[in-house]
Amino acid sequence: MKDFFYAIQDLFVDVIFAPFDALRALExxxxxxxxxxxxxxxIIGFVAMVYWxxxxxxxxxxxxxxxxxSAHSYL
Numbered sequence: 245m246k247d248f249f250y251a252i253q254d255l256f257v258d259v260i261f262a263p264f265d266a267l268r269a270l271e272x273x274x275x276x277x278x279x280x281x282x283x284x285x286x287i288i289g290f291v292a293m294v295y296w297x298x299x300x301x302x303x304x305x306x307x308x309x310x311x312x313x314s315a316h317s318y319l
Contacts, residue, residue: 271278303309 267278267281
């Protein structure tokens with residue numbers, strides 16, 4: 245039973261958390277390099293938000309949404 249818990253520990257420490265360890269080591273070497281990864285994720289999120297807003301505007305322009313008072317049960 246003890247080996248089972250050590251296997252779980254090895255999985256998380258050596259495999260799943262390895263990218264976080266690499267990012268921590270990168271931050272000590274290059275602050276800009278570590279923050280570039282954060283900026284990449286922020287850009288991906290911004291592009292996804294712009295795409296989502298464009299799709300919502302397209303549905304709104306086509307009048308596909310039911311805007312009546314009884315359209316939603318919580319209204």
